[in-house]
Amino acid sequence: MSVEAGRHVCNTYYTTTLNPIVQHHIDSYNDFVERRIPLFLKASNPIRLVLGDAREIRVFIGGKTGENMGYRPPLDELDYAIMPNTCRTENKTYSLDCVADIEVEYQIGADVETTKFEKVTVARIPLMIRSKFCHLSALTPEESYAQGEDYHETGGYFVVGGSERVLLSQERLGNNIFYAGKRAIVSVVEEEQKGGKTEEKGEDKEYYAGFRAISDDGARGPFSHYLVIPPARREVSMAEIAARAGTKLEIKDYGSTRIRGMPVVTLPGFKIPVPILSVFHLLGLTSDKEIYDTMLVGIPDSDRTVYDDIFMQIILSHDVESDIDTLRIATKTRTQEEVFYNLQAMLFPNIEEDDVGALYRRKAYALGYLMRLAVENAIGIREPSDRDHFRFKRFDVSGDLCFQEFRRIYKEVAKAMTLAMDTRVHFEERTYAGKNLATLLQRENIGYYWKMNTFLNEMSKSFKGKWGGADGVSQILSRFSRLGTVSMLRRSILQMDPSVKALGARRLHGSSFGFTCPSDVPDGRNVGMTKHLALLAFVSTQGNTGELKAKLVGHTNFHRISTIHPARWNTSWTKVFVNGDMYGAITEKTQAVYDDLIGYRHQNPGISVAWNRTDNELMLYSDAGRPCRPIYRPGVTPDMVLSKKTWKELADVFEFVDADESDTIKISMTPFSKSEPSEIHGIFMLSPLSSVIPFADHNPGTRVAFSCAQSRQGASWYHSNFNKRFDTITLILNSPQRPICETWMYPHILGRGGCLPYGFNAIVAISMYGGYNQEDSVILNESAMKRGLFGTTYFHSYNVVEEMTNEMEGLHTHFGNPAKKGLKLKADKDYSKLDDNGIIRLGAEVNEDTVLVGVISGETDKSEIAKRGQRGRVDGIQMFTLSHGSGKNKISLNGVKIRVAEARTPILGDKFSSRAGQKGTVGMIMKECDMPFTARGLRPDLILNPHAMPSRMTTGQLLESAASRIGTALGTLVDATPFCARDQGVEYRELLRKIGLESGGSEIMYNGQTGEMMEMEIFMGATYYIRSKLMVEDKINYRDTGAKTLLTHQPLEGRSAGGGLRIGEMERDALIAHGVSGFIEESFMKRSDEHEVIFQKETGLLDSTGEGEVGVLRMPYAMSLYVKELESMHIRTNIVGV
Known part of the structure; x- marks a missing residue:
């Protein structure tokens, strides 16, 4: 029943959910246009220009409220809808217009004049396919097909300049998350002489804590807060410290302590790190006791003694005369006003200003918690944060990435508008003198000041180049195969230099279970940097933080942090953090509040409720970018699951958890636990690509990863409307087949009902035959190929546009028949x-x-x-x-x-692969009459060498072959879903016996060339094989003579440029071993860069102007160039004639 329930969950999600494969992209983009842009405009208003004569201009985009705005979908000059396929074929950008009211206030002395411009196009941005404002979102599949789209269009990408572009999700360290650690530094260990012996005193590590803060609306931040506690040095007595300080305070004799450098913190708005205690003092904590209580809030007095020594070191290290002057000097303008502005607006911007009177106290709590993390690392009672854990990760998907670029461009356009207005007013002082300033902005010239086209131009540049300065964020959507397209839309990239040997970041982390696939990863230098979302995983969008806070405040046992003095904090209270803000405390009955919040989360699946009972901290997150997944609630039964008909109904039996919450609860690996949340089914930890591999749980992980890579490169029906597309290079299988063995996911990933197949059910015999199918080669049946096996159509499209040759005169190339x-x-x-x-x-x-x-x-x-x-x-x-x-x-x-x-059609050298990752090239194309045959006359389509099995251990392929024979005999498809707990080997043996076949799937076969019975039984069955895009016709290269490079006179490089074939040292040695000296001379000289040089026999120099006897020598031109380059560096080279 648990297997049937898992199948029901799978089918329900992918049949009743709109755009399930790319839901995270579309939800994020919709959130970007519907919520984030209006909030950002409101937070960024007004655009202000202050003139020197008591006049001021304030521009409000979207009106004073920032809410008078909307969107206009792509339309042409006649107001007809522009469809995505039109933009593809005509090299245009499928874009969305942002229309808003612009309200302008002119402050002239004490008077204020207001001008309003309605429905002005303020921005044009690329529009995501299938998002809310896309025309396709309102069409049925049949109507979309009529418009040139795929019947099974997923959406989730953009059309920019005619190219399909996808923004790959970016894995990054999250905002509003505290972390701490330690790192080695240059040694500060001091040597001290004691009793004639030298002793080392001190540490070689410094301790840090960090927090990257951003406000809910995204207008402020992200700002880094980074606290560093320097290493301790040698020990001194407390009496010595008191004497050095000249203090009159009574210091108890604690014995001795270590001298430590002054802890500093890097804060936004300050050019250099500033003393942490100075910041505390300016936030209103005037005494050391207040700082001590704020840092250790919630820790019992009996447990605080371990902190006393290091806290005393921090207090004694604070050697600052004036806190305000220390921070003032660290600002750009060196003013006190900027100090307090930084503390008010930029310090911890995630702490919203809903309680202004206690804002500094709330920020002091946050700074104290940051300091506590660093201190606990220093004294060894807290392990450094594992920042490879998924609770520290966030995924920036399409909407987040678009918002980052929109925010950058908006600030540039606003700055340019301010500059343009300032320039016009100063250059035309008489025109705009006094109250005439109110005539500056008019409906006709608003486009001169506000450059609307900058948004589309800059975003198009980002799509085609670097996105936010990072490579590889925007990529052309792969259309080689349907699986390649789906894989790209579910992919995430860790932005890190591939050459960096960061082992922790590359290793598979246990916290990623259920969020990203453990198998669908590349090998080589990108291993661990590219991941793919699991089948049911999604990425959260920004939740309603205000509603969540209101839910907390509604509990009588909850108290805001602003109402609690650190000295009155009860150690049994539970600290509550909302998006990294220590918002309050639960004074009693925490379990009841927790249960109520879990109930609230059932109606708001994007909310994270994680109760760390060890530290007695309740972490609530509503931010965007958290990978989440469903699990069964406690007490759910199979009947309850099977009774649900839609995904919305199924949500009633699920908990949607992120990595932070998963880390604080116990999850049963067996479905339907009565007392604990439980997993749904093992297949849901896989990606779309690895989930269509039959019996993947019977193959090594390396083969599963390899199979995913081969599937992306397989020829297929990648698009149901391919004949209306002009993709640069694509492959279409002429008559593909649906596999006999398929998993639950196959009909959902490869079109509805699996109507976009990517291979053939080939009859495969596993045997040695003639020596042409060694481990990495196969033998193909020529007649089967003539009947259509692996027949492919290769498409190559050319895009030619007339180009401008003279912008000033308007001259351009034009089409015509030159003949x-x-x-x-x-x-x-x-x-x-x-x-x-x-x-x-x-x-x-x-x-x-x-x-x-x-x-x-x-x-x-x-x-x-x-x-x-x-x-x-x-x-x-x-x-x-x-x-x-x-x-x-x-x-x-x-x-x-x-x-x-x-x-x-296949030729020698073309590559093929099974879904188990058994790849091989064609070693022989054999006539059908020469192929081995069974007693019933059955001849295989493909012969595979048995030595391929032991080394690669692809047991799943053997199961697939046996199951396909059963499915063929019974006329049915076979379920090959992995992690379905049954013994398929025993089951299939019995079924093979019942249908009259040998239980092991073997056959007695006869040699097709001699007719003799072969002396062994041969395992044979149908196996789904894929034809790879890697074909000999695309790789083969040849050349006799041709173009050469101007510098070295050697042949060009590359097949497309008509270049030659490189003969390196290894090739040269092999040719020498074969004794083909004539071919070597021809390759290195006649077909390459043969050249004659004149040299002086007496001096051996390349000099044709000397008076002595000269000689002529044939050598490669590159050699003569090398000699000349050496001479330019004053290195003499002598040529000795023979």
């Missing part, structure tokens, strides 16, 4: 297939010499030629027009996209 214009044509190129407009005809045969588009620039032929090795037929042509410039300088440029289709 009919009397121009000088490119040598050996075929212009015969161009029409009068210079475009190749539909259906024309294409080879590498064919001219696809005639392009003329003045009197020069700049036609587009097919790429090297291109063959096929023109399958599609799409003409379009682009606009360049604006206003009177607006010019229309023509563009064309041409798709060439090429039929391909």
Whole structure:
């Protein structure tokens, strides 16, 4: 029943949820446009320009409330909807207009004049496919298909400049989370002479605590708060310290203590770290006792003695005459006003100003908690924070990333607007003197000051280049296969240099269970840096923090922190943190409050409620970016699950937990525990790619990871409307098959009902046969290929657009037939297939010499030629027009996209793989009459060497073969979902016996060449095989002579450039061993950079101007260049003639 319940959960989620695969992207983007932009505009208002004559301009975007705004979906000049496929084919950006009221206040002395501009387009941003404002979100699959979209369109990506772009989720350290640790520094160990012996005193580590704070609306922050406690040095007595300080205070004789450097904290708004005690003093904690109580709030007096020594060191290290002057000097303007502004607005911005009178006290509590973490690390009672734990992680998905760029661009545009207004007022003083200032901004010129197009231009640059200065955030959406597309939309990237050997960040962390897949990871230098979300995992969006706080305040046992003095804190009280803000304390009946908050979370799944009973701290988070997943609630039964028909109904039996909460509760690995939350099913810890692998639990983890990589590269039906697309390079299997063995996830990931397959059910015999199928090779049946096995169509699209040649004069290239214009044509190129407009005809045969588009620039032929090795037929042509410039300088440029289709069948060297990760290349294509056959005349499509099994241990493939034979005989699909607790081996043996086959799946076979019975039983069955995109026709390279580089005179590099094949030292040695000296000379000289040099026989120098006897020597040009470069560095090289 637990297995059936797990299957029901899977089917219900993926059939009753809108866009389940990319829900985290779409929810995040919708939150970005519906909540975050309005909140940010409201927090950023007004844009202020203060003039020197008691006049001021204040600009409110979205009105004074910031709420007078809306959005306009993409429309053309006639107000018709612009569809995403139109933007793809015409190289345009699918964008959304942000429309808002702009209200301007002119402060002129004591008078205020107001001007309002309604419905002004203030920003244009790329629009996510299938998000709320996308036209496709209101269409049925049939209507979307009619518009050129995939019938099974997932959305979650953007169309920018005609290219499909996806923002990969970025794994980062979270905001509003406290952390602490220690690190080694330059040694500060001091040597002290005692009794003629040298003793070392001191430490070689410093201790730190950090907190990266950001406000709920995102307008302030993120700001780093970083506290450092320096290492302790040698010991001194308390009497000596009192004598040095000249203090008159009575200091009890605690014996001795260590001298320690002054703890400092890096805070926003201050250029250098400042003393931590100075900050406490300015926050209102005037005595050491108050600081001591604030730092150790909630700790009993009996447990505080361990802190006394280090706290005394911190107090005694504070050697500051004036706290305010110390902080003032650290600011940019060196003013007290900036000090208090920094403390008010920038110190812990996550602490909202809803209780202004106690704001400093609340911030003092936060600073005290930060100091306590560092102190506890220093005295060894708290372990350093494991920042690879998922409770410290947040995922920035599409909406978060777009907001980061929007915020950056908005600040730039606002700054430019202020500068433009200031410049206009100062250069035209008479025009805008006095009250005439109110005429500065008009409806007609508002676009001059507020550069709306900057948003789209800058975001387009980010999509095509670095996003926020980071590489690899925006990538072209992979369309090689359906699985590759799904994988990319569920991918997350850890922003870290791949060359860094950070082992902890790369290792699989236990806290990631259920959130990211443990198997779907790359190997090599990117191992552990690329992850994929698990099947039911999602990423939280920003919750309603105000409502959560109101829920807390409504409890009689809850008290705000602002009402509690540290000295009156009861140690039994539970500290409550809301998004890192110590918001209050629960004085009694914490369990009842906790249970009530869990009930509140049932209606708000994005809320995290984590009660750390060890430290008696209740951590509540409502921020965005937390990976979350569902688990069963205690007491749930299979019948309760099976009775739910929609995902919304199923939410009643789930707890949605994040890594922080998972760390504080006990979760049963067996479903349906009566007293504890429990896991749903093992398959839900996998990613979409690894979840479609049959019997994945019977294969090694390395093979599962390898299978995921092969599946991404497999030819498939990647798109149901592929004939209307112009992707650069794609592959289509002509007649793919649905696998006989499939998991629960297959019909949900690969189209509805699995109608976008990616392979063939090949009859595979595991045997040695003729020696052409060694471990990494296979033998293919030629007749099976003629019947369509692995038949593929290869598409290559060309995108040609007229280009500007002279912006000032408006000159540009244009399409035309150069052969009919009397121009000088490119040598050996075929212009015969161009029409009068210079475009190749539909259906024309294409080879590498064919001219696809005639392009003329003045009197020069700049036609587009097919790429090297291109063959096929023109399958599609799409003409379009682009606009360049604006206003009177607006010019229309023509563009064309041409798709060439090429039929391909497997050849020697092409790569194939099973879903178990058994990859191999074609070693032989054998005629069917020569293939081995059974007594019933069955011949295999593919022969695999048995030596591939022991080393790779892919037991799952053997189970798949046996199960496929059973499914074929019974006419049914076979469930191959991993982690379904049953003994498939025993079960399949019995079924094979019942249908009249040998229980082990073996067959007696006969040699197809001799007709003799083979002397062993051969295991044979149907196995789903994938044809990889890695084909010989795309890799093969050859050249006799051709273009050379200008500097070294050696052949160009690369197949596309017509380059040569490199012969390195190893290749040279192999050729020498074979005695082919003539070929070596030809390769290094005649076909490369043969060159004659003249040298002086007496001196051995390359000098043709000397008077002595000269000699002529043949050598590679690169060698003569090397000699000249050495001479330029005053290194003499002599050539000795023979």
